Amino acid sequence: DAGITQSPRHKVTETGTPVTLRCHQTENHRYMYWYRQDPGHGLRLIHYSYGVKDTDKGEVSDGYSVSRSKTEDFLLTLESATSSQTSVYFCASTGTGAPRDYGYTFGSGTRLTVV
Amino acid sequence: GESVGLHLPTLSVQEGDNSIINCAYSNSASDYFIWYKQESGKGPQFIIDIRSNMDKRQGQRVTVLLNKTVKHLSLQIAATQPGDSAVYFCAEIFAGYKLSFGAGTTVTVRA
Numbered sequence: 001d002a003g004i005t006q007s008p009r010h011k012v013t014e015t016g017t018p019v020t021l022r023c024h025q026t027e028n029h030r031y032m033y034w035y036r037q038d039p040g041h042g043l044r045l046i047h048y049s050y051g052v053k054d055t056d057k058g059e060v061s062d063g064y065s066v067s068r069s070k071t072e073d074f075l076l077t078l079e080s081a082t083s084s085q086t087s088v089y090f091c092a093s094t095g096t097g098a099p100r101d102y103g104y105t106f107g108s109g110t111r112l113t114v115v
Numbered sequence: 116g117e118s119v120g121l122h123l124p125t126l127s128v129q130e131g132d133n134s135i136i137n138c139a140y141s142n143s144a145s146d147y148f149i150w151y152k153q154e155s156g157k158g159p160q161f162i163i164d165i166r167s168n169m170d171k172r173q174g175q176r177v178t179v180l181l182n183k184t185v186k187h188l189s190l191q192i193a194a195t196q197p198g199d200s201a202v203y204f205c206a207e208i209f210a211g212y213k214l215s216f217g218a219g220t221t222v223t224v225r226a
Binding site for chain 2: 030035039040041042043044045048049058060090092094098099104105106107108109
């Protein structure tokens with residue numbers, strides 16, 4: 001979807017290194033989310049943001065941190081990457097109101113491999 | 116073809132038949148429920164939503180049914196086409212904006 005982009009699309013990194021994934025949206029959406037997707041687990045929420053500088057933990061937040069200094073950008077940082085963090089990461093955003101009107105639009109994903 | 120609950124991960128359906136994908140949700144306080152379609156290598160794509168105070172909603176070739184008594188959601192796809200082959204997820208929204216997903220059902224359409 002053109003309204004939300006993720007970068008990079010693919011990344012290979014070494015165990016123990018920090019990694020930052022970027023999500024950028026042009027919809028002026030208030031809410032943004034980071035999910036990871038693994039076989040057999042569907043999409044699991046890592047962190048979410050309900051406004052600039054307002055963030056909270058999801059169900060699998062250990063080892064991840066986030067920052068949102070501008071409405072349009074939501075960064076996910078793996079503080080010290082581990083092999084268990086090899087996954088596909090999706091970002092999403094939405095405004096307020098009915099989902100059909102305001103989004104819950106997803107990016108195309110970042111495939112991260114930790115070796 | 117029909118799937119049962121979140122624990123039946125696959126559904127095979129003949130082209131032209133109707134598909135029914137089922138989902139059990141956990142949070143009785145959810146505000147909305149959404150069905151997403153995810154094709155290989157892409158992010159989830161919104162199909163249809165339903166508010167918690169409704170029990171049925173129809174879209175183009177799709178119908179979502181909500182049974183709050185048993186916490187059950189279903190997606191019906193009419194006249195299934197090869198382009199409908201994908202993974203389908205149900206998701207629930209609670210506390211206004213928290214979006215939580217089920218495990219997904221892989222639908223394969225047979226020619």
